Amino acid sequence: MTDAVLFEARADGIAIIKLNRPDQRNALGKDIRDGLFAAWDRFERDPSLRVAILTGSGEKAFCAGGDLKEMVERGLQVPPRDMFPVPGDNIEVSKPTIAAVNGVAFAGGWMIAQACDLCVASTAARFAITEVKVGRSSPWAAPLIHMIPQRIMMEIILTGKPITAQRAYEIGLVNRVAEPEELMAKALELAGEILDGAPLSVKAGRDTVMLATEMGRAAALQAARAASESTYRSEDAQEGPRAFAEKRTPDWKSR
Template sequence: MLDGYPSTDVLHLERRGHVLVVTLNRPQQRNALNVELRSALRDTFDRFDTDESLRCAVLTGHGKAFCAGGDLKEMAGTNMAVPPENSFVMLGSKGRLSKPVIAAVNGYAMAGGFLLAQDCDLVVAAEGATFAISEVKRGRGAPWAVPLISMLPKRIMMELLLTGEPIDAHRAYEIGLVNKVVSPGQLVGAAVAMAETIADNAPLSVWASKQVVEVATEVGRSAALQAAHQIFYRVYTSEDAAEGPRAFAGKRKPVWTGR
């Protein structure tokens, strides 16, 4: 257990330098999202977002599945009709983090598991991983899929939503849903290596870069450019903005303070 983080059996947490590795730990249920797991994810990522010692996170699953989606047995037992609004918010309670998260998809990423991968900033997938928005096969819905329109072509989004059929890791890479496909044994290592590359960069520059990408997907070009200049003002006037050129000139590794 890490200090200040939730203590629960449904999540395994590991600190690797400036990187937090979060592993969904309900392998017998294919890491299905029950109330306890959703709550643990929100609490963990809220803490991660305020933890100054961590700069990036990796989210993966234990066992053969990344996440099979909502716990259908729990839903049936509670006669769930319309899901609570917060059930779709899992990477922190605000629905948006200031730090990057990389999904390391090790197997099935179905329904709510697809959503988890979608909500991460980058995705590394193992060969053999599959992705599906399978709600139409269970009489459920996927209102959370709306942001896919800024990630995928319209016809690909239609295919995923209307058929409910899975696509493999290589197709997911071809359509831009996945950044990298690796062998299963290399998955977490590859995702952590990517996270470490991000963590080695200036924290404020990473923060601002993530913000401008999100702004650009929500507003028009002119408004996004204006917002980007405002966001990066904090970066240009920071201590790290002076440290970067000094370190380069001195042929040394920069020491980032995030200030």
């Protein structure tokens, strides 16, 4: 890892990935892009890590988006698909991820927050898809239709105007809102609630949500049943009910 993106692997199974260019509002310059590709790969490959939290350094910005100066210097037209690290698009991440949005999440900043499974936002956070303001486009926003209503999505994209963390919570983009000094505690609390669940059940549940966003009702039901079969047949599926009956904490084996 480089100092542009910091990676903390905690003993409790939580990885904290932090964009670390606060003087540049954590914009997605090459150093941060490379660091994010490496960080997501490290998280995915480490079996001891079960949940990742993505956040930004500083008090002003989670991520202000792409580096516009770099775009001008490169004469960038259509961004290559492998330019920006986006879980669910050009990066395989099979474990739960949480965006802890500490400040502005504009354009590419919204993109990488949207790509996480869950989102906790500081009351100081602001979200915007600002591409219309600089003559660019936002094809990455297409999956947003599974998160918020169509007309709200349309207004956000067509106007480029920011929305507050509270508004983002009201429309379903954000799961929880916290005061700035409590943001990471709230994100860690959410991660801890995920860790309390049986690992194989968490994986099957996440797979079910992902399948449901890609398929029609009948196909999603069939695919989710198939994705859940190994969980039902696991040792943990017997341990959970046994622990409940014995009034003790389950001892998950992930098998």
